[in-house]
Amino acid sequence: MEHSLNHYQDPVYEAALQRHGLDTFEAWWTRDIAWFEAPNQRRGGWSGVGKLVLPQENLPALTLFVKKQQNHGRRTLCHPFAGEPTFRREYHRLQSLAKAGIPAPKVLMYAESPQAGNQRAILVTENLHGFVDLEQLLPSMLNQPQHARRQLLRAVARQIRRFHDLGWVHRALYPKHIFVRPDDVAPDVALIDLEKARQSLGAWRRARFDLAALHRHTAELSDRDRLYFLKHYLYGETYTRPLGWCDRQLLKWITKRSKR
Structure with a gap:
């Protein structure tokens, strides 16, 4: 993914996301989503989650939860100043649960991209069907x-x-x-x-x-x-x-x- 850091994309969904023009960080960042509520303004930045439904030909629609944040991190020993994006932490935890065989939302994409001194991150997960x-x-x-x-x-x-x-x-x-x-x-x-x-x-x-x-x-x-x-x-x-x-x-x- 262009101009992104710590990038992960599930190869199973890569083609489907490309068909909807979601193949770059900026495409995800600028994509309108239906916020569940106004993004939280705290920790010196903001963080929000919304829902995005992508139709698929001859397949059920892909229901995604898209989390976006800017300058919304938690300071740690390894990241004492800018802090570590909270979604990076969640991304790693979701992957750990998947490896352990514990049900959790499936990660389709995670990426970070700095812009004009701002720390931006996006985490995309699939809807838990039937839950x-x-x-x-x-x-x-x-x-x-x-x-x-x-x-x-x-x-x-x-x-x-x-x-x-x-x-x-x-x-x-x-x-x-x-x-x-x-x-x-x-x-x-x-x-x-x-x-x-x-x-x-x-x-x-x-x-x-x-x-x-x-x-x-x-x-x-x-x-x-x-x-x-x-x-x-x-x-x-x-x-x-x-x-x-x-x-x-x-x-x-x-x-x-x-x-x-």
Whole structure:
């Protein structure tokens, strides 16, 4: 891709994107997209996400989420002044999850391009077909029979545990960032919005931070459902065992932190 840095493009989609004139950074940058909301103005720059639907001949339309940002970075030891673009961080995390076999939005393109001293970045991902975010599912889920409700809780708990076992903490684990594709046997679960995610030492630290955020935003769930979720997160197939002393302390910390 011309005049771009840290460029990645999925070769499977290259021809389709070229047919729509999306073969350069500037073509993506100037392309009108339907913003979900006005771009955020913070960190000395701006960042926004929108939706783009590209028709395809004899194939379903390609539904994309396009993230654009300018001078919107996070300062790190390696990038102490300008900061590292937050979408670069998210791009690397999405690729890591793909390698680990954990469902996540598929990256079609990522690129950066400086302009007149401005740091610009674009991240393009494909729509998660058939998935619905947990925030939308919660109201109907509460009216489901117990076995169906707990099947979903079990799938979410185990996927979050897989994510944590890779050493990641999400740092924004809200229901709207957990996507589920319902299935009568084993629902698929995917995580989105990974720009804040980072590596973190300590399994308890990861659990306490992320599960407290999720606990705080799922107040509709009963205490029994919460306990069922936590035991599947902790023990998997051996979830019927009672909570040990350390895990009871973890539950107390999660509950306490969720009220902050």
